[in-house]
Amino acid sequence: MVQSTDKANAVPGIRDMLTRLISLPSISSASPDWDHSNEAVIRTLAEWLEPLGFAVDILEVPGMPGKYNLIATLGSGSGGLVLSGHTDTVPFDDKRWQSDPFTLTEKNDRWYGLGTCDMKGFFPLAIEAAKAFVDQPLQQPLIILATADEESSMNGARALAEAGKPKARYAVIGEPTNLRPVRMHKGIMMERLRFDGQSGHSSNPDLGRNALEGMHEAMGELLALRAEWQDKYRNPNFEVQVPTLNLGCIHGGDNPNRICAQCELHFDLRPLPGMNMETLRQSILGRMQPLAERHQLNLTFEPLFDGVPPFETPADAALVKACEKLTGHTAHAVAFATEAPWLQKLGLETLVMGPGSIDQAHQPDEYLELAQLQPTVDILKGLIKEFCL
Numbered sequence: 001m002v003q004s005t006d007k008a009n010a011v012p013g014i015r016d017m018l019t020r021l022i023s024l025p026s027i028s029s030a031s032p033d034w035d036h037s038n039e040a041v042i043r044t045l046a047e048w049l050e051p052l053g054f055a056v057d058i059l060e061v062p063g064m065p066g067k068y069n070l071i072a073t074l075g076s077g078s079g080g081l082v083l084s085g086h087t088d089t090v091p092f093d094d095k096r097w098q099s100d101p102f103t104l105t106e107k108n109d110r111w112y113g114l115g116t117c118d119m120k121g122f123f124p125l126a127i128e129a130a131k132a133f134v135d136q137p138l139q140q141p142l143i144i145l146a147t148a149d150e151e152s153s154m155n156g157a158r159a160l161a162e163a164g165k166p167k168a169r170y171a172v173i174g175e176p177t178n179l180r181p182v183r184m185h186k187g188i189m190m191e192r193l194r195f196d197g198q199s200g201h202s203s204n205p206d207l208g209r210n211a212l213e214g215m216h217e218a219m220g221e222l223l224a225l226r227a228e229w230q231d232k233y234r235n236p237n238f239e240v241q242v243p244t245l246n247l248g249c250i251h252g253g254d255n256p257n258r259i260c261a262q263c264e265l266h267f268d269l270r271p272l273p274g275m276n277m278e279t280l281r282q283s284i285l286g287r288m289q290p291l292a293e294r295h296q297l298n299l300t301f302e303p304l305f306d307g308v309p310p311f312e313t314p315a316d317a318a319l320v321k322a323c324e325k326l327t328g329h330t331a332h333a334v335a336f337a338t339e340a341p342w343l344q345k346l347g348l349e350t351l352v353m354g355p356g357s358i359d360q361a362h363q364p365d366e367y368l369e370l371a372q373l374q375p376t377v378d379i380l381k382g383l384i385k386e387f388c389l
Helices: 004-010 014-023 039-052 122-131 155-163 211-232 277-295 318-327 340-345 370-388
Strands: 055-060 068-074 081-086 105-107 110-112 142-147 170-173 182-185 189-196 244-252 262-270 298-303 332-334 349-352 367-369
Touching (some): 014 122, 039 055, 039 122, 039 142, 068 155, 081 370, 142 155, 170 318, 170 370, 189 211, 189 277, 211 244, 277 298, 318 349, 340 349
Parallel strands (some): 081 142, 081 170, 170 349, 182 332
Antiparallel strands (some): 068 142, 110 367
16 A cells, blocks of 8 residues: 555656646637636646545536536545635737746746746645645545636636535635735626617617617716715725726717617626625616616616626634734735635635735736745645644
């Protein structure tokens, strides 16, 4: 029988693991031209975790062929700690990279490559931390969770929440935060508003129903709603303390001398913790329906994607306190969204914290500072001791 220490030694080191993960394209995108399966990344993680004694469960995301989640569990119990990350990356602009995005390249005490900080780099560090505990009887399980499609639909995390997996008590999502704990972020809503009217000769307004004029009034209503929400809701933990609404793009009409028959607006809304996305949508619809009726326009209002709810974990939560103690940093708020709301739906006390900077994420020449590798492993070891031993 192979001893646990031999199993740990058989697993590649941090650099070798990340080299392999970076070499496996796993882009997720709404564009089919860019979108990849993440199966190779998931199977590779399973290949490393099973020899360490983890029980590995690979779950296909319903309705998304080629997309998989992985739940790897060491030990058993009703509580425990989840170390979570997403396996996908964003698309890239090859012409703007100084090195091959799929080759781990070391330069200036950094590792460069697509996904180094966002966030394939978290997995080798979590596995390295786990190696220290394969010989120890855990009182509560350690779970390494790997998800699909965070960068596009977030359907991987959504599917896990719907399936009620994994079961644990605490979860840390290793998104790039420079190892500073994050206990809250805003949500993201991207919405589509469309009016359909009737074209006609512009010399006589009675010949048509102008969708562009209706949209002009609708934009005023949206900005009025924004002002009301910003007056009502404020959170000083955020750099931008109020909810935001951005009118992003608009398309309508085809010629100056024709009454505009169709106009479509896409806008973005970032709600604060405590604001319910469906309630916000109903407030918008309540303003748009009477307006459409007055202008005799057909109304379409729907999400461009399902959205990400806002997230908050209380400042006095056990996981927040543990991460603050291990890092020396007070937990704070960030503007970007994560899979945290879905882990919360599973009943997990959740926090976001990992190596790398969000400033490098989604950028050409993405990198991870070598100086953050060992501190990440040490912090994760501390969390495992706190919540699993």
